[in-house]
Amino acid sequence: MVRTPTVEDVALRAGVSRQTVSNVLNTPTIVKPATRERVQQAIVELGYRRHAAARQLRTRRSSTIGIHLDPYVGGVSGVVLDRFVHALTERASERGMRMLVYAARTAGDEIARLAELWEGSEIDAAIITGTFHGDPRTRWLGEARLPFVAFGRPWGEDDLAAPEHLWVDVDGAAGTRAATEHALGFGPRVAFLGWPTGSGTGDDRERGWREAMAAAGAKGPRWTTEEDVARARAVVAGAGVDVDAVVCASDSLAIGALLAQAGGSARVPVIGFDNTPTAEALGFSSVEQRPEDVAAATLELLMGPTGEAVTPRDVRAGTAHALIEPRLVVR
Known part of the structure; x- marks a missing residue:
């Protein structure tokens, strides 16, 4: 009986790693042309048939959901995603599912890693974070028919009325609107300190401030900086x-x-966003994203209210997303 060639056979014939073969099969543009040609030649010589092999493997359920682990960047950032992943793990376990955490530094790397996990039947579905307009991951996931939900909206013009895929997000504008309404209690001149224009999340949070200020007939400066305490x-x-x-x-x-006000005689109230342990320790008000609620909504979109269905779902307006309203924690 002739054995069906595998990805490992192709890698051995081409003199490359299994990951490189997976990259050629799923994201060929990230592989050097010479290496890509060598792998493709090995595929032809061995008669490797990717889709047939994948179908055989996928007849077995892994009961596992993959999620990307963002690189550690230090500071106070990342707390929300840490809580989100922790909550996902707990709630997935209650549904008889496991979470598999994988690392990737770029969107291309993540696609390659997902392709390897999906092809090897190591995951039944995926949850991605940090979405952005034109995100190549969502396009690939749709084409691969890998069930997924994004923590973060598509950031297109029609992302609420006609989303392209299943997503859960925090209503940042609602959070900063509540924060601004509270801040206006101290006086009409409320400033907004945000990120440079062009970030979907940042623009959304700025919008809440602008709406609250306009509704109150108030004005205040808009200051811009990167996500950095010193800056x-x-x-x-x-x-x-x-x-x-x-x-x-x-x-x-x-x-x-x-810190900019440290040592000054008249300190004005400052309201943050994320409600990290640092906000509690320093005693300033902040908007709580409720990552546990985001995790619950994510799994419900992916699997239904009580079931374990992780097959690709049709995306229909009004049923394909969940927008979680945050709450202001006043201190």
Whole structure:
């Protein structure tokens, strides 16, 4: 009986790793042309048939959901995603599913890793984070028919009315709107400290501040900085704190705004976003994203209210997303 060639056979014939073969099969543009040609030649010589092999493997369920582990960047960032992954693991276990955490530094690397896990029947579904407009991961997942939900909306013009895929997100505008309405209690001049324009999440949070200010007939400056405590401190210190309060796009920026006022005789209230342990320790108000609720909604979209269905679902307006409203924690 002739044995069916495998990915390992192709890798051995081409003199490359199994991962490189997977890259050629799923994301060929990230592989050097010479290497790609060598792998493709090995595939022809061995008569490897990817889709037939994949179908045989996928007849076995793994009862496992893959999720990307973001690289550690230090500071106060990442707390929300850590809580999200922890909550996912607990709730998936209650449904008889496991979570498989994988690492990848770029979207291309993540696609290659997902392809390897999917082809090897190591996962039945995937959850991705950090979505952005034109995200290649969502396109590949759809084409591969790998069931998935994104923590983060598509960020297209029609992402609410006619989403392209299943997603759960936090209503950032609602959070900063509540924060701004609270800040207006200290006076009409409320500043917003946010990220440069072009970030879907950042623009959404800025929108909430603008809407609340417009509704109150108030005006305040908009300060811009990268997600960095030291830079945020420099921006606020350079601008001068001639405001009644500051609403920030993150707790990291809020810490910078607080440090800019250190030693001053008149400190104005600062409100952050994420409600990290640092916000609690330093005693400033912050918007709580409720990652546990995001995790519950993610699994319900992926598997239904009580079942374990992880087959690809049709995406229909009104049923394909969940927008979680955050809450303001006042201190």
